[in-house]
Amino acid sequence: MIAIEQQDSGFHRYWVAYCLRKGIPFKRVDCYRSDIVEQLRGCDALMWHFSHQDYRDMLFARQLILSLAAGGMKVFPDPATSWHFDDKVGQKYLLEAVGAPLVPTWLFYTEREALAWSDATRFPKVFKLRGGSGASNVMLARTRSEARRLIRRAFGRGFSPRRAWADLKERWRKYRLGKTGAADLLKGFGRLLLPSDFDRLHPREKGYAYFQEFIPGNTFDVRVVVVGNRACALRRNVRRNDFRASGSGEIVYDRAAIDPRCVEEAFRINRRLGAQCLAYDFVFDTQNRPLIVEISYGFTAPAYEKCDGYWLGDMTWHAGSPALCDWMIEDLLDTLQNRREASENDNVPKPETRPI
Incomplete structure (x- = not known):
C-alpha cells in the first residue's frame, strides 16, 4: 500500500x-x-x-x-533527494564534497569576514538567499559598495524570505508577455497589503552571506531533470535586460539546443548522490564548460511534458513526452518489489551442509 x-x-x-x-x-x-x-x-x-x-x-x-x-x-523524496531542498547553503557543501562542477561559491557567517572578502574580490558577484525559486531571491552586486550594503543587511535586519515588490514586478513582466492572467497580477498587489502566512511566519533570512561568481555571456541556462535512470532537459532563456533565466518562462524544448555534456554530468552527479530525482541547473563558464548553479527535487511537472524525448543513463535517446511523475512512482514500486524479494529469499531455509 x-x-x-x-x-x-x-x-x-x-x-x-x-x-x-x-x-x-x-x-x-x-x-x-x-x-x-x-x-x-x-x-x-x-x-x-x-x-x-x-x-x-x-x-x-x-x-x-x-x-x-x-x-x-x-x-x-527520500533523505538523499530532499535534505538539501531549497537550501543553497547545504547544496554548496554537498556539491563540493562530491566533486560536482559548481559555479564558484562563497559563504560567510560573520560580517567582518564577508566585508574583508568584498574588499579583496572583483565584481560583479551574484548574491543569493538560501531559499527561493524562479530567481526570486537572486540579486546582482555590481560594485563593492552594493555588495557591502547587502552584507550589512544580511547581518542586520535581514531579508524577507519572499520580496513582495520583486514578486509583483515579476508578475507584471509575465502579465505583459501573456504568461499569466489579471488574477495573478492582482494577487501580487494584494501581497503588498496583506502578507501571506508564509511571509508572516517564515523567519527572516539573516546571519550569513552567500555569493556566487557572475559568469558573463550566458543568455540561457540548461535545466536537466534526472529521475532514476532517465532524464529530460530544456533550455530557459534569460529575461530581457537581466541575467536570470530561472523562472523566465521563455523555454526552448528543441533537443538540438541542449548540450549533452549537461545531461551526462547530471547523470554522473545523480549516481554519486544516490538521489531518486533531481533537477540540475547549468550555465557555462568562459571556457564553455558546464557548471551547476543549484539543484532541486521539486519542479513544475507540466513544463516538461513538451520535451520531445528523454535520455537513458547510457545516453540512449528515446522520442516521446517524458512521464516524470510516473517514473517516480514506478521506481518506488520497483524498490518495494526488490525489498520484498530480498526478504523472501532471506526467509527461505538454507540447505543443511555437512563437513566433508
Whole structure:
C-alpha cells in the first residue's frame, strides 16, 4: 500500500492518476496532522511533494521524511533527494564534497569576514538567499559598495524570505508577455497589503552571506531533470535586460539546443548522490564548460511534458513526452518489489551442509 499526501497540487495528482490507471492500492493521508505516523500504519511507502512555498513544509517535512526512513519506510523524496531542498547553503557543501562542477561559491557567517572578502574580490558577484525559486531571491552586486550594503543587511535586519515588490514586478513582466492572467497580477498587489502566512511566519533570512561568481555571456541556462535512470532537459532563456533565466518562462524544448555534456554530468552527479530525482541547473563558464548553479527535487511537472524525448543513463535517446511523475512512482514500486524479494529469499531455509 502506498500513502500519498492528500493535496492535489504538484506531483500528487499525477501519482493518484497513475495508481487509479494501473490498479495500484493507495491511501490518501494528511501529513500535517500530528498522528501522521499512525495514519501510515500498514503502508509500505509515503509519497509527498512538499513545497518550499509552504512555511509548514519547510518547518518539518525533511524531519518527517528522515524519521520515516529511519523506521524502515520507503519515502519519496527520500533523505538523499530532499535534505538539501531549497537550501543553497547545504547544496554548496554537498556539491563540493562530491566533486560536482559548481559555479564558484562563497559563504560567510560573520560580517567582518564577508566585508574583508568584498574588499579583496572583483565584481560583479551574484548574491543569493538560501531559499527561493524562479530567481526570486537572486540579486546582482555590481560594485563593492552594493555588495557591502547587502552584507550589512544580511547581518542586520535581514531579508524577507519572499520580496513582495520583486514578486509583483515579476508578475507584471509575465502579465505583459501573456504568461499569466489579471488574477495573478492582482494577487501580487494584494501581497503588498496583506502578507501571506508564509511571509508572516517564515523567519527572516539573516546571519550569513552567500555569493556566487557572475559568469558573463550566458543568455540561457540548461535545466536537466534526472529521475532514476532517465532524464529530460530544456533550455530557459534569460529575461530581457537581466541575467536570470530561472523562472523566465521563455523555454526552448528543441533537443538540438541542449548540450549533452549537461545531461551526462547530471547523470554522473545523480549516481554519486544516490538521489531518486533531481533537477540540475547549468550555465557555462568562459571556457564553455558546464557548471551547476543549484539543484532541486521539486519542479513544475507540466513544463516538461513538451520535451520531445528523454535520455537513458547510457545516453540512449528515446522520442516521446517524458512521464516524470510516473517514473517516480514506478521506481518506488520497483524498490518495494526488490525489498520484498530480498526478504523472501532471506526467509527461505538454507540447505543443511555437512563437513566433508
